[in-house]
Amino acid sequence: MFSAFRALVASASRPLNVDEGHLRVHVEESQLEAASAACPVCGLGPRQARVKVQDGPEVWFAACGHCSACSASRMPTEAFLESYYRDYFADGGVRVSFQQYERFYRRMQRVGALPYHVVGECRILDFGGGDGRMALHIAQRLIDEGVIERACVTLVDFSAPAEPASEQVGVVKAQLEEVGGASQDMVVASGVLEHIPDLHDALRQVVRVMRPGARMYARAPYAMPMKRVFSDYDLQFPMHVHDLGPGFWRKWCDEDRGVRLRLSQPSIVKYPFAAMPLHALAAGLMKLPAHVQVRLPLLRELPLLWRFVGGWEVVVERDQ
Template sequence: MKATAFHCSAHLSDTELLPVERACPFCNSEARLAVASLQVNPSVDLMRCQRCGATSASRMPRPQTLERYYGNYYEEQAEQVTFDRPERLASHIVRNALGSLGALGGRDLMIVDFGGGDGTHSVLAARQLLERGARSVRIGLIDHNQTTVAVDDARIEVVRATDLAEIPLGAADIVLASAIIEHIPHPREILAKLFAALRPGGVFYARTPYVLPLMKLARAAHVNLDFTYPGHVHDLGARFWNGVAEHLDLGVPIQIIRFTPSIVETTFDRHFARTLAAYVLKAPSRVFKEHYGLVGGWEVFIRRTPAEAAGN
């Protein structure tokens, strides 16, 4: 079994790995405990940070290792969108962001889509923002995948960027980091840049896997649930995202506005068994909230708080 339908694990040699890292790549704490093994010979463990709650690989792949890994992935993966009916995710994002964005009438908006593939989700979100009164939407798209979805609306502009340094500070109304943070070995600086790209009142959305509890349950049943390392190098659940403002220095004041198990990727008409299993596993979280871990993934909507509100 795999933690995702779109990647698979690769056993890395010692020369393909960076040295063991003692500090958490998110909060820099050295108070970490090994909670699961990812591979042996050489050993790579999942380490849980006792401070911020992030779970990360003890050894990260070298940059050239990841280049080869993802190079093969994009060559072999014909499907560019890994979310059944991507308009569902776009609607979910817009619906939860609107309360913070305020009235859209006649406004020019900006979306930063970090790791958004060909831009399908951000373009669909842009269409919905236009339907709700925005005048235009500019999308800054950053991804290794260099294909871009076709856009037939002159009010939507998709601009390719190679680095977050190309994104103006404080310009974005929405920043999307959906299913991407778990792939980045050292994401702390990138997270800070993503929040810096938000304007005051803007909304950050992230969706990450949280599969360690499922891995432990599967192994107790003598089933191997593939973590998909080195594609995934972090496991980020409720405790991490709930404390992100406290444990990470993001450089801007923030407020969590939604904090919940992630939206189900699949639909009943396309992947019935997988979708049913996802809904059944996530259901107890409505009662037990972050104390229940068998959810497969977590998501968060975070608002960059205006300075005057942060001071109150």
């Protein structure tokens, strides 16, 4: 009975584990930083090894006892990641983590991530969104709806920014450290946090640039529960070095950073139903029990009862 259930879940979970862009590579000793006892997300710990993602040299995903994030026990070096992502982007294709811009915009609307409180000019930080097309689309749609008059998108990524659709939208490229403090009305961090070895500093920078009342949408893998049951599940190391679930986000927001958690739920299904109905349906069903739990007041505060969701998304608001 259990093995039949396991086979069913394994088959249904496959759509949660497809990332067409993932380059599988073995990371050599010289390409890895030394193991650190401190957690790369909160700077504290202790960390406990949970699942091995590579042999010779061994790399584990380890859970932090303080913040609940799971991260690689040894991080790839900066030089390795630079050459890795150069290969990743070598095909010159569309460089965004989510390619259905309008569907993504509607999702931002539904989850309350859009800066409807802003009038006049809106500033959007696109953190790791490839060439910035998702944020540029959000900016243009807000103008078309009459919410704002102008928008400036700041793109933090390796790629050159795409062309805005109108003169009302400007775009600049910057490093996160160069963005002014309390300057942004919205931050889009979709599918990027899991790639950043020093996530502690990156998250600190993101909070720094948010204006009072600004919102951040973040989406990252939450796949450790899947990996612990299905050993062949691919956590996508070295591309992904963190796994962030609801427990992490609750603690991160609780720790007096001047932010509060507005929404925390299983992440959007990547596949458009019209193009990939079976994959979209299977992924949607896998996420459904957790969606129900986070909407029920009596169950919302409990640890997640069904954790096979593959990814998690949050909307975080900067205190007024």
